[in-house]
Structure formats: C-alpha cells, structure tokens
Amino acid sequence: MNDFNSKAYTGRDFANIFFEKKSEDVETITIQLFRDGFSFNTILCDSTDTSYTMHSLASGNYEYVIMQMVDGHPFYSKDSFCIKSEDAEVMAIKKLEKQIEELYGLVNVISRKQRLF
Helix, strand or coil: CCCCCEEEEECCCCEEEEECCCCCCEEEEEEEEEECCEEEEEEEECCCCCEEEECCCCCEEEEEEEEEEECCEEEEEEEEEEECCHHHHHHHHHHHHHHHHHHHHHHHHHHHHHHHC
16 A cells, blocks of 8 residues: 555654655645544645654554645555553553562562571
8 A cells, every 4th residue: 555655753652754755746645643443633734745743642553644646646655653651661660660579578588487497
C-alpha cells in the first residue's frame, strides 16, 4: 500500500511523521490517525508539507495513513508507532523495587535460620 515513504518518530507523548511528496503537483495531503484500531483524527496538511507533529498523545498503539492527491489520483503511505507512557514505566520500576525488598526480606529470614543451626 506504500506509494511513497513515510516514517514516524516518537517521544514521551508526541509523534513526528515525516513523508516524501509523491510529486511536486500534490493537490492535498491528509493524515488519518488510528489508535488501537479506531480512527480518531484526520488532519488536512498544506500541499507543501513534508512532516506533521502531533502532541499530547496518550500511550497506545497508533497507525496512520497518509493520502496525497496528485492530478485527481490518490497515493497512500501507511505505518504505525507506539507511545509508551512514563507512568507505566514508573509503575514497573516500583513493582521491581517491591520485589527486591521482598527478596531481601527472604534472604534475611533464611540467614537467621542458618545461624540457628
């Protein structure tokens, strides 16, 4: 389905989508954005644009379809990207810290029992 190249680069809560122009005669450029399989945004770009930045994206799996109209003919590029929330990473780190504390507690119990023997 990719008639031209595109690529998304992501940050904490944003994505930059870069794309080639199919030709110098591009009439319109639209980007349709999907999150977890559901269409939720369509962006109309200027015909001179070669990138678009989206801000304040929630964590999830995203797909996009860029359509460029040239002489009345549509050309498409499709790709996907993922936004990972820092909150999920912080929660995972806290969970690991708790597990480490529990392991240290078990080590202390075992070492006390070994001293008794």
